[in-house]
Amino acid sequence: MPVTMMDIAKDLNVSVVTVSKVLRNQGRISDATRQRVLRHAKKLNYQMNWVARSLVTRRTYTIGLLLPEFAHPFFAEIARAIANTVRPQGYHVVIASFEEDPELEASEFDSLLARQVDGLIIASAQPSGRAGVFKRVNERETPYVLIDRPIRGLNACFVGADNRAIGRLATEHLIARGCKRIGCLRGPRVGIAADRLEGYRRALEAAGWQPEENYIINGGHGEDSGYDGMREMLTRRPLPDGVVCYNDPVAIGAIKAVLEAGLHLPRDIAVVGAGNVHYGAVLSVPLTSIDQGTQRIGVQAAELLMARIASKRPMRPKTILITPKLVERESTRRRT
Amino acid sequence: MPVTMMDIAKDLNVSVVTVSKVLRNQGRISDATRQRVLRHAKKLNYQMNWVARSLVTRRTYTIGLLLPEFAHPFFAEIARAIANTVRPQGYHVVIASFEEDPELEASEFDSLLARQVDGLIIASAQPSGRAGVFKRVNERETPYVLIDRPIRGLNACFVGADNRAIGRLATEHLIARGCKRIGCLRGPRVGIAADRLEGYRRALEAAGWQPEENYIINGGHGEDSGYDGMREMLTRRPLPDGVVCYNDPVAIGAIKAVLEAGLHLPRDIAVVGAGNVHYGAVLSVPLTSIDQGTQRIGVQAAELLMARIASKRPMRPKTILITPKLVERESTRRRT
DNA sequence: TACGCGTGGGTTAACGATTATTCAAACGGA
DNA sequence: TCCGTTTGAATAATCGTTAACCCACGCGTA
Incomplete structure (x- = not known):
């Protein structure tokens, strides 16, 4: 059973909140207590339970990546660029490859949303005119960025080759x-x-x-x-x-x-x-x-998504075309 | 703000638990109530909050994939095979590419654990003799499977080419x-x-x-x-x-x-x-x-991991070598 | 002396689900 | 009629953290 803040708090005779504050470097805590908590946390090899934190902060620090085909070098490189771009900000990427199957795409899309991803990057294979699938994401206000293939009739962010x-x-x-x-x-x-x-x-x-x-x-x-x-x-x-x-x-x-x-x-x-x-x-x-500029597509898409996640107010859709070489x-x- | 079970329950004048039971198809619920709940859930376009569920069930239905280099075709194909293998069981894959950097590998490894993944598949680049990094996973009893490169001195599951x-x-x-x-x-x-x-x-x-x-x-x-x-x-x-x-x-x-x-x-x-x-x-x-047999490596590793996740009791490590062609x-x- | 304020931390209540327990009503048999 | 079962659903507790308040103390000051 993993160590929890509760364990640390009990050992040290302080409240859980104090531990939480120290670990987040937030609130007023005396240096003495801070050190005690920090030392004990390290000793017990404490690791944050991100699931619990996510529940209350409503942030999973996870973005979903919905791709038609994962092993394709083009998409693999994009995935890599995205992962590398968001990592410094504490984000991870959960991938969902739908093997070019629009039905599977829709269902994976829902799954990712249910998992409370903070944002989505999508290379869609929906037949044109089926923008309906993405209605839900708009309701939820989960930010997303389309890559590679734009979807007509959907006023969304897009990053792709020119x-x-x-x-x-x-x-x-x-x-x-x-x-x-x-x-x-x-x-x-x-x-x-x-x-x-x-x-x-x-x-x-x-x-x-x-x-x-x-x-x-x-x-x-x-x-x-x-x-x-x-x-x-x-x-x-x-x-x-x-x-x-x-x-x-x-x-x-x-x-x-x-x-x-x-x-x-x-x-x-x-x-x-x-x-x-x-x-x-x-x-x-x-x-x-x-x-x-495959890599740049990934980087730009990731940066655009991060910006949208960070901003409280919805921004208006932006299209980025990567200049080829x-x-x-x-x-x-x-x-x- | 997404719809919660609470919303459904209130509208229908039933308890949250009832809703939960219907949605999971568990417990005794009259057919009448069941239908009411189901219908209303669909109407409100309800989607499970998996974060909340995970907190109590202690299962995230997520596995971590720790790779040295993501865009490499070998690993990309493995990732794909893994994702496709675990999807039918409701699992998703969160990727972490550490760009052949052992330090980054260790830190990503910790991150994945903090995210409460149910299991890990790892192609490690730890210099030999540094098995210590994986000590923590043993304490936590999170199942994991090594692929491609075995680690000496670590009694772990392994799947790779012969x-x-x-x-x-x-x-x-x-x-x-x-x-x-x-x-x-x-x-x-x-x-x-x-x-x-x-x-x-x-x-x-x-x-x-x-x-x-x-x-x-x-x-x-x-x-x-x-x-x-x-x-x-x-x-x-x-x-x-x-x-x-x-x-x-x-x-x-x-x-x-x-x-x-x-x-x-x-x-x-x-x-x-x-x-x-x-x-x-x-x-x-x-x-x-x-x-x-790249694909088979992925499939076998995924199946092995799923088996370990499913089994309550720790199984003893197993090594699978894929026969080349x-x-x-x-x-x-x-x-x- | 009384007041005000910064300091350091505690209390309480979420977050959105699940599990375990309890309870009321309906039903059936002697 | 009375008691024991079943059925269907409600209540309470919990998962591990964070957010929002509250409080006690000490110190400087009017």
């Missing part, structure tokens, strides 16, 4: 490297991909070119999809000499298709990805990619 | 593929690496060969270390025609060195790694690797 900038940056890079005909493996039909595509379009237009639908190919978000997409791209005439990919796995699949076709990369076709996965550097052709490697290193 | 088997499996595979002179990049001087090296030695001996110290090279656990190690290996005469690597990053570095030297892989030298990282398949030469890819696919 996907439009990502598409633009990738495209501009290919232009700068002398590409004259740039295609795009635009990925799945989701908001993020649409934004990146939009960035691609704008960059072309800014260069005075007209985006051609022929060179924009739909797909998914994995290697296979990139492989298939590039095979299709290679049937276009004239061939593109640069391809912007939705993300790194797609780019990796695309590279495979290019090499299989006997073309040289980057001379014949340059390829740029997005996400800057950590193994991009060890590929057969190291991959130029757009770093979306290009990391150049072999896959686009061609003579200009 | 590192000796990993070394043996990798080596046997190269022998089966016709290698006649097999080297080893044995990695850092830690227990895990030593076990894998031991497996390598035994496999050679079992084949009737004598391990030669000349072909065993020390190093670290990253790509650079693998690269440097292989460069050194390539100065040995006669050249080895197969190399067992401590882990996949080392193997990746090693492959780079082999290719740079103008040798063909796997024809001149076959390379096998360990860990089966998910990107191993997209490398310039897809990497044969030993899968250490070979995944063959191009890096060893040579004609026998």
Whole structure:
């Protein structure tokens, strides 16, 4: 049975409140008593029961992290950044991975609330228009921050990559490297991909070119999809000499298709990805990619949440877009 | 202000206890009252305050996960497996990543205990002989399970890879593929690496060969270390025609060195790694690797912990070694 | 002498649930 | 009719801490 303040108080013939005050460094306590309590607490190896404290202070010093898929490097890194950011303030993170299942997401969401988390950081996978799930959090006034994927119709804090900038940056890079005909493996039909595509379009237009639908190919978000997409791209005439990919796995699949076709990369076709996965550097052709600042997403989201938790009055929602950064490697290193 | 049982009770003119009983499906309650309570609870959108419940039941339905480094794919996957395993039993996971810092590990460990977690899963980085940190958990009788790295001198539950088997499996595979002179990049001087090296030695001996110290090279656990190690290996005469690597990053570095030297892989030298990282398949030469059953480690550790939490009486420590599995890819696919 | 105030600490009542105990009414059998 | 059971629910105590008040003492001062 763990030691309680009661035990210390009894041994020392003082009241529990006195012990509590000493341990919190609060209220007026003589130095003598303070020392006695401190010494005895250490001797008994006392440890606060945070559950009891939380009950009365209404603060658990816990934040909930609701993620679609935990083992994904992107989310894992975010989780790490968040944990490291809140730790100095005494906060811990309880994770809930819902494996891309919206039902499970909703139920885990409720569980976290029942556990009285002080705040929530959520990368939601709710189908659009289902913002209802988050109604409850608004009633309760538990602060929360959305990351990665915004939810339309929900006036909430959001921290994520600037996907439009990502598409633009990738495209501009290919232009700068002398590409004259740039295609795009635009990925799945989701908001993020649409934004990146939009960035691609704008960059072309800014260069005075007209985006051609022929060179924009739909797909998914994995290697296979990139492989298939590039095979299709290679049937276009004239061939593109640069391809912007939705993300790194797609780019990796695309590279495979290019090499299989006997073309040289980057001379014949340059390829740029997005996400800057950590193994991009060890590929057969190291991959130029757009770093979306994963860690910064985590840090900013955590800081934003902490600010909201600290402030008594509700603040008005804030959106933070992280500016992406290009990391150049072999896959686009061609003579200009 | 969230709804409490008190609110429901008042509205319905019953006692709080009655509400509590209905919600827990316990005790004798007439069907009429039961329905009234249930309906009203739903109407008010009642949610249990788990903090309050935990205080009296002495159960938080929370387990602590203490990891050296959160974003590492190995640990991320373990975390995921654990979370998924305990969720059906109503448990959540609070993570604490200590960034390979033993001091931080100790302090996070205390924090988790103060938070009254029902159990702990720990991948410790305590320098050997510092088992003292875990003394406290023994006093408290909070069950815990060590993973990945055992701690000598601590009679505790452990779940991890069978590192000796990993070394043996990798080596046997190269022998089966016709290698006649097999080297080893044995990695850092830690227990895990030593076990894998031991497996390598035994496999050679079992084949009737004598391990030669000349072909065993020390190093670290990253790509650079693998690269440097292989460069050194390539100065040995006669050249080895197969190399067992401590882990996949080392193997990746090693492959780079082999290719740079103008040798063909796997024809001149076959390379096998360990860990089966998910990107191993997209490398310039897809990497044969030993899968250490990361997910199973997580699942088993979680199940073991759950069992200990459930049992009243302390059980005696149990060690589970996960049997590894070979995944063959191009890096060893040579004609026998 | 009486008053006021700072000091050091104690008392009491939450916090929101659960467990253990008690109690009233209804029911049934002799 | 009377007593013993069952049924259904209320009451009291508790979990370990904190918040809000209260109080006694000593000292300086008017």
